[in-house]
Amino acid sequence: MARIISMRKAINEAIRQCMEEDPTVILLGEDVAGGEGSPGADDAWGGDMGITKGLQPQFGKDRVMDTPISESAIMGCAVGAAASGLRPIAELMFVDFMGVCFDQIMNQAAKFRYMFGGKAQTPVVIRTQIGAGYNAAAQHSQCLYPMFAHIPGIKCVIPSSAYDTKGLLIQAVRDNDPVIFFEHKVMYDEVSDDVPKEAYAIPFGEANIVRDGGDITIVAMARMVHKAKEAAEVLAREGIECQIVDPRTISPLDEDTIIECVEETGRLIVVDEAYPRCNMGTDIAALAAREAFGALKAPIQVVSPPHVPVPFAPELEEAFIPSPEKIADAVRKTVSYGA
Amino acid sequence: MARIISMRKAINEAIRQCMEEDPTVILLGEDVAGGEGSPGADDAWGGDMGITKGLQPQFGKDRVMDTPISESAIMGCAVGAAASGLRPIAELMFVDFMGVCFDQIMNQAAKFRYMFGGKAQTPVVIRTQIGAGYNAAAQHSQCLYPMFAHIPGIKCVIPSSAYDTKGLLIQAVRDNDPVIFFEHKVMYDEVSDDVPKEAYAIPFGEANIVRDGGDITIVAMARMVHKAKEAAEVLAREGIECQIVDPRTISPLDEDTIIECVEETGRLIVVDEAYPRCNMGTDIAALAAREAFGALKAPIQVVSPPHVPVPFAPELEEAFIPSPEKIADAVRKTVSYGA
Amino acid sequence: MASGAGMQLSRDKLLEAYRTMRTIRDFEERVHDEFEAGNLPGFVHLYAGEEASAVGVCLHLDDQDRICSTHRGHGHCIAKGCDVEGMWKELWGSSEGLCAGKGGSMHIADLSKGMMGANAIVGGGPPLAVGAAMAAKTLKTGKVAVTFTGDGGSNQGTTFESMNFASVFKLPVLFVFENNGYAETTGSGWSVACGDIVNRAPAFGMPGVQVDGFDFFAVHDAVGEAVERARAGEGPTLIEVKFGRFYGHHEGDNQSYRGPDEVEILRRDHDCLKLFRNRVTEAGLLSDSDLDAIDQETADLMDRCVEAAKNAPRPTPDQLTTDVYISY
Amino acid sequence: MASGAGMQLSRDKLLEAYRTMRTIRDFEERVHDEFEAGNLPGFVHLYAGEEASAVGVCLHLDDQDRICSTHRGHGHCIAKGCDVEGMWKELWGSSEGLCAGKGGSMHIADLSKGMMGANAIVGGGPPLAVGAAMAAKTLKTGKVAVTFTGDGGSNQGTTFESMNFASVFKLPVLFVFENNGYAETTGSGWSVACGDIVNRAPAFGMPGVQVDGFDFFAVHDAVGEAVERARAGEGPTLIEVKFGRFYGHHEGDNQSYRGPDEVEILRRDHDCLKLFRNRVTEAGLLSDSDLDAIDQETADLMDRCVEAAKNAPRPTPDQLTTDVYISY
Ligand SMILES: Cc1ncc(C[n+]2csc(CCOP(=O)(O)OP(=O)(O)O)c2C)c(N)n1
Numbered sequence A, B: 001m002a003r004i005i006s007m008r009k010a011i012n013e014a015i016r017q018c019m020e021e022d023p024t025v026i027l028l029g030e031d032v033a034g035g036e037g038s039p040g041a042d043d044a045w046g047g048d049m050g051i052t053k054g055l056q057p058q059f060g061k062d063r064v065m066d067t068p069i070s071e072s073a074i075m076g077c078a079v080g081a082a083a084s085g086l087r088p089i090a091e092l093m094f095v096d097f098m099g100v101c102f103d104q105i106m107n108q109a110a111k112f113r114y115m116f117g118g119k120a121q122t123p124v125v126i127r128t129q130i131g132a133g134y135n136a137a138a139q140h141s142q143c144l145y146p147m148f149a150h151i152p153g154i155k156c157v158i159p160s161s162a163y164d165t166k167g168l169l170i171q172a173v174r175d176n177d178p179v180i181f182f183e184h185k186v187m188y189d190e191v192s193d194d195v196p197k198e199a200y201a202i203p204f205g206e207a208n209i210v211r212d213g214g215d216i217t218i219v220a221m222a223r224m225v226h227k228a229k230e231a232a233e234v235l236a237r238e239g240i241e242c243q244i245v246d247p248r249t250i251s252p253l254d255e256d257t258i259i260e261c262v263e264e265t266g267r268l269i270v271v272d273e274a275y276p277r278c279n280m281g282t283d284i285a286a287l288a289a290r291e292a293f294g295a296l297k298a299p300i301q302v303v304s305p306p307h308v309p310v311p312f313a314p315e316l317e318e319a320f321i322p323s324p325e326k327i328a329d330a331v332r333k334t335v336s337y338g339a
Numbered sequence C, D: 001m002a003s004g005a006g007m008q009l010s011r012d013k014l015l016e017a018y019r020t021m022r023t024i025r026d027f028e029e030r031v032h033d034e035f036e037a038g039n040l041p042g043f044v045h046l047y048a049g050e051e052a053s054a055v056g057v058c059l060h061l062d063d064q065d066r067i068c069s070t071h072r073g074h075g076h077c078i079a080k081g082c083d084v085e086g087m088w089k090e091l092w093g094s095s096e097g098l099c100a101g102k103g104g105s106m107h108i109a110d111l112s113k114g115m116m117g118a119n120a121i122v123g124g125g126p127p128l129a130v131g132a133a134m135a136a137k138t139l140k141t142g143k144v145a146v147t148f149t150g151d152g153g154s155n156q157g158t159t160f161e162s163m164n165f166a167s168v169f170k171l172p173v174l175f176v177f178e179n180n181g182y183a184e185t186t187g188s189g190w191s192v193a194c195g196d197i198v199n200r201a202p203a204f205g206m207p208g209v210q211v212d213g214f215d216f217f218a219v220h221d222a223v224g225e226a227v228e229r230a231r232a233g234e235g236p237t238l239i240e241v242k243f244g245r246f247y248g249h250h251e252g253d254n255q256s257y258r259g260p261d262e263v264e265i266l267r268r269d270h271d272c273l274k275l276f277r278n279r280v281t282e283a284g285l286l287s288d289s290d291l292d293a294i295d296q297e298t299a300d301l302m303d304r305c306v307e308a309a310k311n312a313p314r315p316t317p318d319q320l321t322t323d324v325y326i327s328y
C-alpha cells in the first residue's frame, strides 16, 4: 500500500533511522532543535524549516545540538569529529552561507584522504538548502552545487523525490566519504511520494530514468525534474516524447546512463537551476559532446537562469527559474533542428 | 624596439602606474610589502612572491598595507572601501584560501549592484595566485577559477602573457565592477614578452587568437596556452595546424570569437588546468555544442587533470598537469575522428 | 544609566529622535499586519522594540557616514534616512522600490544615504564597515562607519576578524552589537561564551561599553563618545546594546523558546518609545501634544506609503538581467 | 617561571623529552641542509627553536589524544610519535612516505598516532580540533584534542569561532598559540591588536595562560593543568607560548624584517635544548653523558633516514588517481 510522505518527512525519518541504528551519528547546526540557552521550550523549531523537529527529544542534547552562528566551527567540528570516530550530520542552513565556511569542506574534508595517503576516513554529511522560489532574494536562493561538484573528494547528492531523498540520505550517512546533501527548500512540501517505512539505501552514482520517451533526453536535477515532467506532459500532447533522466548524485555522476540515453534519442537538453556558467548543465553537455557525439542529431541546449543574481520580486524570480515553458521551447527547438 | 619583461614585472608595473595615475588606488594584503610591526626592514618581501616589491617605498604605508591574516576582513575591507570611494587592489595570496573569505566576494561584492537596484559601484580588484607546478600540494596549487566564473556579478581575468597581464590588470583597476585577477604562480618568471612601457588597457571579453591554424581550434587559458603552443609545434611537424584561442577573460567570455573559430575549423578541444567537473573546459565545450554544432566534425575533447586533489610528489604533480603530450594526443584523436 | 549629553539635545533633535523611532515602530507594526495579510513576499525580520539603538546611533551620523546593517535592517534604514515610501515599495517588490524590487527586505540599501545595505549573511556587514572606515581614513574625510551585528552574529568569524583588523589600523568604525537575547531561537547567554559581548572588547584592543538599549539617551551618549573617538583617529569601539525584540525572529516564528509573558513585559515596561516620552515630558523638554502630533504624522505616513506601494509598478521581465554589471 | 611538576618527571620521561626535542632539532637542521642542496621539493617551514612547545604539549598525550598542526608541522609530528623515517620519505615525495608522497611537508599526518595533519590553511586546524574534542566528549573516551596555531593564525576568523564554540560546549580541547613573533614578515605585536594573545581568553570564557616557550618545563606544567581540566570535563584552555624561530618563515626567506643579531641571540641564549640540559644536569636529574648519547643517537637516526629517503621508491603515475574516495 502506498505510503505517501513529503520530502520534509522523508528527511526526518532518514535521520531518525540512522540515529537509531548507529549511536555514532550526531546532528548539529544552528537551531536544528531550537531553544538552546533560551528560557522557553526546547526543540522549539526543529531547524529553520522544521525538518529536524522531534529528533532532540528522542536522542537528547548530546546527539542533537544547536550551535552558535559559526559555520566554520560547525563544519570543522563535524569534519574533525568524522575523522575521529563519529558520523556527524551537520546542517549548513542555506548553501548560500558556504562562503563563510567552505574551507573546511573544500580543503579539509575533501582532501584528507588523498593528502594523507589514503589513511583518513571522513564520514560526514552536510545537509544544506538550495534553490529559488521563496522570494528570499540573492543570498538565500542560490543553488551553488556546481562549485561543490567541482571539488574532488566530496560527493554531492541532489534528490528530486521523497523516495530518493530517504534512500540517498541513509546512504550518505552510511557512506565513508564526505557527502554534501542538497535539499531544495521549495520541495520540502511541494513533493510527496511513496516511501517505504523501513530504512533503505540508494547507491550513489546511479541515475534514475524518471520518464521514458524516444525523441529527446532531458537531464534535470532537483526541482527541475518536476519542471521537466510538466514540460514533457505538454510536449507529449504535441507528439514529442521526452525521456527524463535524474542523475540523483552529481558527484559521482552516472555518465554511462546519460551517454546511453543520448545515444538512444540523439538529442539532449539539460535543465539546471544553477547559474549558467560552469554549471551541471555545461558539465553534462560537455560529457555528451565528447562521448555521444556520433549520436547527436541537434545542438545541446542548456536551460538555466541567466547570469544574474537571484532577484527578490516574485515576477523577477519567476522569470529567473527555468519554467516548463522554457524547457518545452528548448525541446521543440532541438527536435525540429535541421528539419 | 622590444622590451621583454616577465609577468612578475608586468604586474608590478601595472599596479605602480595605476597608483600613480589615481590616488584612490590602494593595495592591501598579507605581507604585500612585508615587515609591518617587525623590527627590521620594511618592504622586506613585497608579497610572498615578491611581486609587489617597491610599491610601499614609493606610495607609503597609507596606500600599501600589510594586514593581519584575516582574509574575510581583507576582502571585506577592500569591497567595502570600493563601495565607498576607493579602488582597492586586495591580494588573496593563494586562491586556495577563498574558502575562508568567499562570502565577501560571492555574496557581497558580486551582488551589491544587483541587490541594490543598480545603485552600487564596487571597483575592487582581487589578485590571487593559481595553479600547480611548485610541488605546493593540495592546498596551494588549485585553480578554482571556474567557481568564480560561476558567480554572476564578478569578472574573471586569467592572462597568459606579460603583455596581456599588464593591459588587463590596468583595465581591472579602471573597471567599475569587481574583478578577480588570477595569476598563475609558475608563470611569474616562466613567461616574458614584449610589453610597452606606458600604461594601456586591454578590454575585457576579447579573446586573443594566439596561433593560426585551420585544422582544429584549441581554447586554452593561462599556463595551458603555452602547453598548447608546445603541442602545436609538434603537431605542425606532423602536418596538423592548430589554431589557439586564449579567452583572456573567462567572465565575460568572448563567446563570439570562440564560436567563429570553431565554425572555421570544425574541431575543438579545450585545455583547462582546473579540476575537470564544471570547469571552463565544460563551459566552453557546452557553448560550442550549442552554438557551433552544425560545424562540428568531431567530439569535443576537454584536456584537464583527473578528478583528484593536487598531489605533492613531483612525478604525480607532473602527471596531474595537462601536458603538451596529452594535448597533442587529444588533437590527433579529434583530427582523425571518423577517418 | 543616567543619561547626560543626550538629554541636552536641542528640541529639534529630540523631536527628530522621537519621530524616527516612531516611524520605525509604525513601519514594523504595519509590516507585521501586511505580512499576515499575505501581501508581502519573502522573509521579514522586525525591529520593533529596538528602535532606540538605530536612532541613538544614527542621530550622530550624516549621509557621508556609513552603516552596515543586518537581516533585521528596516530600523537602521529609516534611522539613516532612507525614503520610507521607497522602502515600502521595495518590500512589495515594486520596480520603484529603493532597490528596484531586486533586493527586498534583506537587501535594502541606499548608498546615497550612507546605508550600505541590510545583509542576509550573518557577519556579512562588519568586514564591509571596516572597508568604509578604511575609505574614510584614506580619503581623510573625517567620516565614520558603524556596523550593526546581533548577538548571534557576534560569534561569526568575520565579525571577530573585523574587530581585530579595525583595531590594528585604528579605523573609525563602531561595532554595535544589538543583543536582543536570541539568535533565532538560541539564547545569547549560552552562545556567547563570555556572557556579555562587551567582554570581548579587550581581546581586540578596543574600549567596550554596554548600554541599556531601551533607553535612547543611554545609547545616544555612549555612541557619541565613540563617534568622537573615531573621528579623532583614536580607533574603533565596541558597543553592546542590550534589549529585546517585540516580535519573533521572523514573521511566522512560534516563539515557543521565549519565556512566558516575556513579550508582554517588554512591551509594558521596556518600550523605548514610552520611556522616551516619559523622560522628555517629565523633564519638560517636550510636551505630550508634541509627541502625539508625531504619532499622527507617522500613522498617516504609513497609510500613504502602503497605498503607494500597493499601486506601484511591478518589475518587467527585461529587468531581470539589468544592473548585474556596469559593463560586461 | 620556576617550574614545579615538570621537574618531577621520571628519568625516562625526561630522557624522552630531550630525545624528542633533539630529534626535532636534528630533523629541521637536516631539512634545512637538504633543501639548500636542492634535494627537497615544495615549501618547507622549520620548527627549530620551538621544540619545547611541541614536546611540552605532546608528552601529556597518547595516541588516542589528537592534535591539529600547522604549515610548520614537523615538530608536532615528531612529538606526537610519527615515524621519522616515514616523514623523511614524505618530504622526499616517496610512495613510502607517511602520506604516500601525496601530502608533503604541509600535509603530513598520521591518524593512528592522533596526528590529524599539518595544515597549509592558516586557521584550518582549530575547527578540526574542536571536532576531535566533540568526538571524545560524545564517545566519552576521556581523550583531549590540541590545536597548534601561530600568532598570525590567531587572527583568523575560524580560530576565533572555534574558541567560542569549544567553550560553549565545554569541549576537551587546548588552543595552543605558538607566538614566535612573526606571521611571515609581520610582527605579532602589531597584528594581534590586544598585544598578547593570552588576553583573548576571557573573550571566549576560558582560562588563559602565557608561558615562556623556550622553557620545556614551563610549557609542560601549564599544559598539564589544562589537559587535566579538559579530561575532567571543565572545558578548553588557551595557552600562549612565546618564543622565536631559528630560521626564516620558510626556506628561502631573506629575513630582512628581523632585528640585527636576533637569531644569533636566540640561538645563544634561548635554545630550549641548552636550557633543558642546564636545568636537568644542574638539578642532577640527568647527566651530560646521558644527553650526549641521545645527541649521537638522533644524529645517526637522521643519517639513516635521509639515506633511506633518497633510495625510497617513487610514486607511479597510476597512484595519481587512488585514495580520493573510499568508493566512488
Ligand atoms: C552566515 C549565516 N548564518 C546563518 C544565517 C541564518 N540566520 C539568519 S538571522 C539568524 C540569527 C541572527 O541572530 P542575531 O545575530 O542575534 O540577530 P537578531 O536576529 O537577533 O537580530 C540566523 C542564524 C544567516 N543568515 N547567515
Ligand SMILES: Cc1ncc(C[n+]2csc(CCOP(=O)(O)OP(=O)(O)O)c2C)c(N)n1
Pocket: B030, B069, B071, B093, B097, B100, D045, D070, D071, D072, D120, D121, D122, D123, D149, D150, D151, D152, D153, D154, D180, D182, D183, D184, D249
Ligand atoms: C588562510 C591562509 N592565509 C594565508 C596563508 C599564507 N601563510 C602561510 S603561513 C603564514 C604565516 C603564519 O604565521 P603564524 O600563524 O604566526 O605561524 P608561523 O609561521 O609563525 O609558525 C601565512 C600568512 C595560508 N597558508 N593560509
Ligand SMILES: [Mg+2]
Pocket: C150, C151, C152, C178, C179, C180, C181, C182, C183, C184
Ligand atoms: Mg539576536
Ligand SMILES: [Mg+2]
Pocket: D150, D151, D152, D178, D179, D180, D181, D182, D183, D184
Ligand atoms: Mg608566527
